Amino acid sequence: MTVETSDFSLDAFEDETGSIDYPREIEAVIASLADEGRAMVGQSEAGHAWKFEYGSVEVFVQLSGSTEDDTLAVWSPILSLPTKDDMGLMKKLMAMNWQGTFESCFALDGDKVIVMSSRSVADLNPSEISRAITVVATIADDNDEALIEEYQS
16 A cells, blocks of 8 residues: 655745644645545634545544644544454454554544544644545545455444
8 A cells, every 4th residue: 555645845834923824734635635625624612623535434634723732633434333243353453553554543433443643733744744634544445445344244
């Protein structure tokens, strides 16, 4: 599997203080990946959130803020539990985490198997934003259908 990322660092969006405008960077990455360039966007006291479709999966991006204590999280649900073989699925996901998820990983969110990546905003640069979103979207889309076919009850 090859993950291609776009490097947005050359034309980084900066605010009036010279700081990176994280929401604009995220929106630029999503626009390049989202099917038909469309995404749902929301903003609240908890930060910014985006949802877009990439291939056969939905991808969620959440930015809790822009301070060093805030977080960029990207995730994509790919399969619901229970399955025909939960133990076999868990073994497979653990092996896949070791060999082919780059900076992301398979995880559980309630009864959903997800691909996720999360990191603090401290020293976050535009190419890391692009890579996190692209890696999660690509790994989820590359694996969801095969995992559903093999394990879904």
